[in-house]
Amino acid sequence: MTTLELAGVFIGRPAVLGRRRERPVLSAIVKDRVAAPELELTRLNLDGDEQADLSVHGGVDKAVYVYPAQHYGAWAADGFDVELGAFGENLAVSGADETRVRIGDVWEWGDARLQVSQPRQPCFKLAMRTGRKDVVPGMIDSGRCGWYLRVLRPGRVPTSGAVRVVESDAQAPTxxxxxxxxxxxxxxxxxxxxxxxxxxxxxxxxxxxxxxxxxxxxxxxxxxxxxxxxx
Structure with missing residues (x-):
């Protein structure tokens, strides 16, 4: 059984990120680290987390966004001034990356059970968040995209400690x-x-x-x- 370590849990609500074509851009990509020892996870969100544009963000297949903590060293080496949480992730984890995590993997996190559903597709809001237009092609070319989880069973989840990978199909794509x-x-x-x-x-x-x-x-x-x- 594989275990991953939580490096941080982050939540945020929509706020004005900047302006595009003279219009304000709402986003919840700016998230704060959760200080409480645990919080509630529903089918759609961690308690206190929301999405601004539900046509492209959030929903049952994108309830929780995960990003490997080790990627931040690679981004820093590429000249990006970023730290944990900067990519809008809900969970920063150690012990797994895109080459090891498979679609359909099932995780147990506290009382909750979740499943890997898809990679992330970066959009212009990530460029606004980091102040770097090249972050979007950088994420695409490097494959440092992270992934989303759907919630199979809601519940109380801790903000530190381990997450267990309890099911994985070796034939499923990474x-x-x-x-x-x-x-x-x-x-x-x-x-x-x-x-x-x-x-x-x-x-x-x-x-x-x-x-x-x-x-x-x-x-x-x-x-x-x-x-x-x-x-």
Missing amino acids: VAEVHLIAFANFAQLEPRIAEAEVKRAEKILATPTLSPSYSGGIRSSVERWRLRNAG
Whole structure:
């Protein structure tokens, strides 16, 4: 059984992050570390955590965002002035990264039970939060994206200590593998390689625990490539 260590738990409510096209941008990406020893986790949120734009953030498949604490050293080496919580994560954890965590993994955290549902897709609000436009392509290219959890069983959760990985399917794709496929440009690949990558994408799409909203983008890319190369 794998155990992960909590490096920090963070929550935040929507506030004005800045302005874009002369309009205020609301976001809850700025989060504060939770000082209380425990808090409540519902199907949608940690107590005190919210999302500003529910059309693209939050929901049952993106209830909790997790980020590996060790990535912060890599970001610092790349010249980014960031610290735990800066990427809007709810949980910073030690002991796992995108290459080891698989879609569908089940975690036990306090009284709660959660499941890995998808990688993160960075947006412009991350650039506003960090003050660096290159953070979005940096996250995509490096694969340091983190991942989301859906809540299978709500409950009281501690803000320090261990999280246990109680179920993992060795045949399921890793978060890193799904992230790579999501940003693959099949049209730019040599046909034989593109065909192999499309088949890999189709295998990933067969993963029942991958969130439908995330798999939709991959499916669209596969369908466009198949139509272009039909016959």
